[in-house]
Amino acid sequence: MASPKVAVVGAGVIGLSTALCITETCPSCSVTVLSDQFSPNTTSDVAAGMLIPHIYPDTPIHRQKQWFQETFTYLFAISNSVKASEAGIHLVSGWQIFKSTPKEELPFWSDIVLGFRPMSEAELQKFPQHRFGQAFTTLKCDCPPYLLWLEKRLKATGTQMYTRKVADLWELHSEYDIVVNCTGMGAHQLVGDKQLFPVRGQVLKVHAPWVTQFIRDGDGLTYIYPGIHRVTLGGTREKGSWNLSPNAGTTRDIFDRCCSLEPSLQGAQDIEVKVGLRPSRQCVRVQREVLSKGGVKLPVVHNYGHGAGGFSVHRGTAKEAAHLVEECISALQSSSSRAKL
């Protein structure tokens, strides 16, 4: 197989980073990205892009840690280079605060982020309703810049990108040798995965350039994440809701909750409301599969179900998916040479 043709379906952070990894591990592959949405209209564009892992109940912790480590290391190098501003990657320091001390005071990722330590009494005074906190420095991927930068890197490798709604993976079998499914929430329909469910998140993106520190309530519901041009205020975690329309009452509630943690946000300008559906699953599906229909086989690599943690593990899962693509290629090559015998 001289030049395997690989279709990556989905152009959020997972699709684009997976496509990029494939071009890196398989330079002879011809990669095409197909998606009905591109930045700035993907779920990834709604997210703040903070590297703070979400825990997947059914994925082994060591695997989650490896994904996070790989992602952090990769972005750390970019943040420290001349490309940082174009790629939208920057360091941000701040606090995760808890109203009651969490069972696990040291999360698995505490030695991966920078300078992780418990907050001092003096720091906790800023948050009278919270009794415990963690201070650390982590990375943030601002979107659209990060997605646009991935697209630019892909174009430089000759990767084509097309706006196209794929309703059935079999549509692609005549044009492509391998299909990579990075459709996020779209996998619910596309591959009928009933274990995948939306967790609706509403956020506000505001202009408040004096906010330099992130603040996250350990309950995951209230957070303030300063980005390059805007601060993301959140949020909600509405399990099972497919509603993509902003809710005015929710906007008010998010704003009030964030102002109670950071009163200066009262002066925030230019409030933009966005909604995204976190493509949630008990474990991230990074898996090979060979679909079969009427004697025809279609190798598929799945990489979806990252829920609230897409940015935190994207590079790690992209690399794993790229290895699975390599395995598909080997399998195709050995079966085609067997066919010749």
Added chain:
Amino acid sequence: MRVAIIGAGVIGLSSALCIQEQFQSLLPSLELEVYADHFTPHTTSDGAAGLWQPYASDRGNLQETLWNKETFDYLLRQLHSPAAKEMGLFLISGYNLFTEPAPDPSWKNIVLGFRNLTPKELELFPGYSHGWFNTALMLEGRSYLPWLTNRLTQRGVKFFHKKVESFQEVSEDGVDVVLNCSGMRSGVLQPDPELQPGRGQIIRVLAPWVKHFIITHDLKSGVYNSPYVIPGSEFTVLGGIYQHGNWSEENSAKDHKSIWESCCQLLPALQKAKIVGEWSGLRPARPSVRLERESIRLGNVQAEVIHNYGHGGFGITIHWGCAMAAARLFGTILQEKKQLVTLPGPRL
């Protein structure tokens, strides 16, 4: 009782406010007047980035450390007030970097979360082997000075655009107490060989992805002669110039190159930052701050002068502690002049 404050930088305005807050209600005849030839945004305080941070070494001056602490604690209390944004006050974290081990600074327990840098953090800064991380405050002069001016104006303080040439000038006009907050130009009012310019130059850039201050230190070349990057609410300040004895307020191409190259080496992404301005200013440097009373015989009048100048590169850092001390000195003057029976109480 007429009080003239000479100078409308952070020192003059905050001293005026402190005195007004503490004594106006006790002394209805109190009239405060601010005299200056430069007002915001043209003062030295406006050019400063506005980071609260004393020098790495306290020069053995415990009193200054106490004034720094008083200022930090005061500002921290204001942080959650509705005025914070208007004051230009916000929290900021960042890095102090060294090429060799340095003793902990006098302010390590004043700021929040002070700690040494981890090896992984030091990977961000090749060439630096040690450093500190802490959370401190920004107080941007471009916002703080107008805020102070508004408060003062609301309380009836008068402002005069005038270059005062001598203490005699104001004293002869009938002013009872003079506050000398004239910063770099104090030598015009009274020669002071200890007061020397510490010339600085900065480049203002748009680099909104920078969320931390980074101050490098070169113990050989001295304070502020090593690159620093300080992000503000509207632009990021790049600096690293301290020239003792240089009175020039013109931007130097050589200094521009030095700042730009050293800051880009520190943070490569700055190469893509857009330059939006450049400024030079004179830090009013002195071995220690001059904060004291002086009774001067001027003609047949005994003039009371309170000196409050020589704050070098840490004026914003120390301003409130000094303003409170100046107000205390003012209180003693009032007592002596039998204007007050007792000094204002502990609520202050």
